[in-house]
Amino acid sequence: MNRFNFLLLAGLFLGLAMTGCSKDDDNNSPDPEPVGNAKYVLAVTTTAGGATTYLLTTDNLSKGTASTTGNGTETDDYGYIAQNNTLFGQVYGFSNQGPVTAFKLNNQGHIVKGATLNMMTTHAMATVNNDDILFANIPRDINSPTATFTVVNAVNPQIKSSGSVNLKTVANNGELAYFTHLVQIGNKIYAPFMSIKGTTGNTFTSDYLDNSWVAVFSYPSMVLEKVFKDNRTSYIGSYSGMNGLNKIDNGEVYAFSTAITGSTKHSAGLKINTNSQEFDQSYFFDIETASGGHKYARSTYVGGTRFLAEMYTEAGASTGTVKLAILDVAAKTVTWVTNSPIYTPSLFSTPTYVEGDKNTVNIPIKDATGQVAIYQVNGSNATITKGLVVNGAADVYAINKLTY
């Protein structure tokens, strides 16, 4: 074979190599008409429970279609929280530490990646005041019961301070205190918790299911000041649910409990007296009875005295499918949302976005066919409409609105 043929063969291989290169997919998102200077940012995963998130921007959550095919900023992040018009994405992914990445919108309304900050793996987080974010690393191992808190400046991303607490001391019953979430109340941090065994294989089981607890920390030092409890319902919130305790517009603080199977109590709502830092013994909202036997799963504060709640569809069950209802803590009523879809709740927490009108709630729901769409719920008349369809989404982890 002569040299020419040799080159031809080599060329053939090269040609083969070229066909292996992937083609860019066409960008097929519809051109959005500029609507003011704000955009909704959705954090979407494409495979069920996948760790890769795509940040999609859209002008309107109530109509149209969005897709991750060819669209969206690919990130390695998992949990999102917004503060100071910045979206912070933090890496969970089974690592001990990782970067928290700041995302903002540029002048064209596109996502740009900003500064990164090193952080321990986070299990709960909360915005504090206008500038801060509080992150908590909460172990679930009875043999190493120390939780750590980190306070971060969201304007100029940096760690401001940190603190730690022994969760066994907080629980004070031989088990561990596992914070379900963190909420700023006045100048304190309220941390409702569940009591857990924390042993391998029985991590989240407990002998104490008939109490509600809240730990109170000073801020920003994160020193434990007090733990107060109640015994009329079960623990507040749920693991990584990041919900359950809220301060409403009139300054009152309410807390909800699922009262999971195993507890002898009803799913209920409690009120907290922030002056005495105790549960108000004169207030008890028996959600389970008011709903006709259904337990509370998760909720979002809407406005006034109303919450949008996911309620388990099977009477008495604390797992399975849910449907939507409006809870009124003043009237102590449960109003089912008309024609609410029945669906399996999102894996860990239910992301929602409440509009400035303090009435419309955007909530992502995956219907029976597996299609994910953002639905709008009217908080005053308990109605729901289907909005933006998100093609390719397996889960929506966060909905936020950023301005530019």
Next chain:
Amino acid sequence: MWNIQKKQGSIIIKCTIESSVYCDDTVRGKNWVKKINSIILFFTLFMLFTAQYAVAQNKTSITGKITGISGEAVPGINIRIKGREVRTLSKEDGTFELNNLKPGNYELLFHGLGYKPHSQKISLSAGQFIKVEVRLTEISTVLESVTVAGKTQAAEIRQQAYNVAAIDARKLHNTTYDLNQALNKVSGVRIRESGGLGSAFNFSLNGFTGNQVKFFLDGIPMDNFGTSLQMNNIPINMADRIEVYKGVVPVWLGADALGGAINIVTNTNQRDYLDVSYSYGSFNTHKSAVNAGYTAKSGFTVQVNAFQNYSDNNYKVDVDVANLTTGVYTPMRVRRFHDTYRNETVIANIGVTGKRYADKLLLGITLGQNKADIQTGNRMFDVYGARKRNGDIIMPSLKYLKNNLFIKDLNLSLNANYNLGHEQLVDTVFKQYNWLGESRDKSTDPDAVGGELRRTLYKYKNNNANITANLGYKFLDKHSLALNNTFLGFNRRGKDELDPDNKLNMQPRENFKNILGLGYRYDMNERFNASVFLKNYNQSTTAFQSYTSPNAPWGTLPNYTKQKKSVNKSGYGAAASYFLNTGLQAKASYEKTYRLPENDELFGNPTIDRIENFSLRPESSENANLGLAYQFILVKEHKLHIESNFIYRNSKDFIRPNLTSVGGVAMIQMLNQQDVRTTGIDGEIRYTFKDALVVGVNMTWQNIRNQTKYEANETQVSQIYKDRIPNMPYLYGNANAQYSIKGLGIATNVLNIGYNLTYVHEYYLNWPSQGSTGSKLNIPEQFQHDVNAVYSIKDGRYNIGLECRNLFDAKIYDNFSLQKPGRSINIKLRYFIAGNQK
């Protein structure tokens, strides 16, 4: 045509081939009758069993030398006596010997790649020594390349009907490669290391990864050796040859290998040998190996393979260094500081060879340990300063080989071993580290305990047992049967001394796997052969099911009930090879194969948040290969070898990790999740000039596409249907060149200079169709250049090698964000002597 010289009672016959291909003249040696000597007989592939060890006075022997057209020595020629199980190979200098022959008439047959077959009749009288000089004609010669060699054994392997690549590891004995690095030069193979020496690695063959490709050491499954005896620490000096079977695996490698199998053949051919080497290189890397064997005349045999590896792995990396107080990152170039790896392993075998009851009976013990610091998790930002793992292997073994068991041409081999070793993960320091090695206490309370990721001292023993039996039978000259049964037992027992009452750790986890294979092969003639085979896969699992009555109070501890489960599948396949003409070979093979779920997939692993899934189905695949290889002479002394293989794989039920919620907690569970279709092509071109220059290039392209149309519980077509499987290299290749300068200094000295280039085209970490292209995370294009020089003295007895890897200090990533070493320099000293060398 004949030159007969008489020389002190022996005959030297020179047979030159100027006018004819075959030299059929026979020599009648009855006039030179002498007493017959006896010497213990041996041959390379099969140990002949001898009837007697008479004092050397009654038997004859044949010695000889084989040369090529220009008088150069031809090694690696297969010499056998027609009709007898007597065979040998010519050595480096072309010489050979056949001993312990009874007087009589024999026909010697000479076969070797690149040479026309030759036969020679000889008649031997008692006590006669015959010396034969044979000159062979080339048809086309393929000389050795640096990585894939044309040594006869390796070449014979490659000429099988299977899609197989064979690496002549002996060519690499002067390098500091470990087996992984040698394998990385084979087309279709991609080894991805997460760091330097001893680091975790991911092996992929045509897109099949991890447990889908099985590893064997001399036909014994390596599944269960643990971390102390693995592809990333076994030195190249222990291997004679590495075989890579792609997609279709022969029956004698008993395994549920979905994508293929790798067989490492160790140096068991020679009776007496000593191979000692030591190398020192960058990052304080020390590697040494001793391979030695001794066989006495009585048949008593001792073989020892001992090796150690040590490295600080403190190469420089570009990272973001976190200030532990403020959290602010600063990009810096730092040295890795917690990545030391060390291992020491000894494999010793004692027994007998060449007895009536056994051609080989060896009792062995493998003892080894390894300790590895864990510097990072799956990302560079996930840095550790104290976390580590260690393991050991304590494995007694038995090897038995008997040819002509009861009847002629019925051969049996038996291997058994049991691994009593442990593996342990250690994480007890309650601090956070950064890339400068600085640390910060995670708690203000000095008595607080914890770990960097999760506090543990979890230690476990897998109690792995393996019994492999092979039975082969040749009949009617052209037909052979092979029967293989491989049994693997597993019984994990683990304990965390920080959590000793943990009931979950006490639950049974037993898994027994048995693979039975039956194959038939038809060797019609030199041009055509075909095989068909059947395999049966059987797995029986005993595990626990944690059960809580739905009405029980939440706090109730679950009951653990024992559960047994069985899986039984049958696979089949065929392979055929046809030489269209000398030098042009076509081959095709097909297999329907399964992979049974592994123990970690079934039982989970609490240390990595993985929960069990006892309902996993086996992965399955239909694999087909089509190959063409052509070797020929361009012009005299310029040879070319071109080879191409086309592969097709249709796979279902790939077991993949899935993030799931167990009572609201994030855990990983393995699920049968994915159907995948692969088409691919690889090609290789190798040019040789005399035996001085070899230049080669190979390229692999594989198109691996997701065939899962509907994700679980969904009715709309998946967005990633037909997308290329992510995080998998799909276009990669190697180019290499080696130049030999013989007689540099002294006639027996050789200087070899070599160069190697590895190329990997960029690929995406996540599904290619998702996200906007500019934001996608990817593993960038890789170009790695390596150079080496080896100076061998006295025909390879003393060797000095100098290597520089990653010559241009490029940033190399096999995995997303995990940087591999930059430029490194190694020097290796090696002493090698084999019993037959003078």
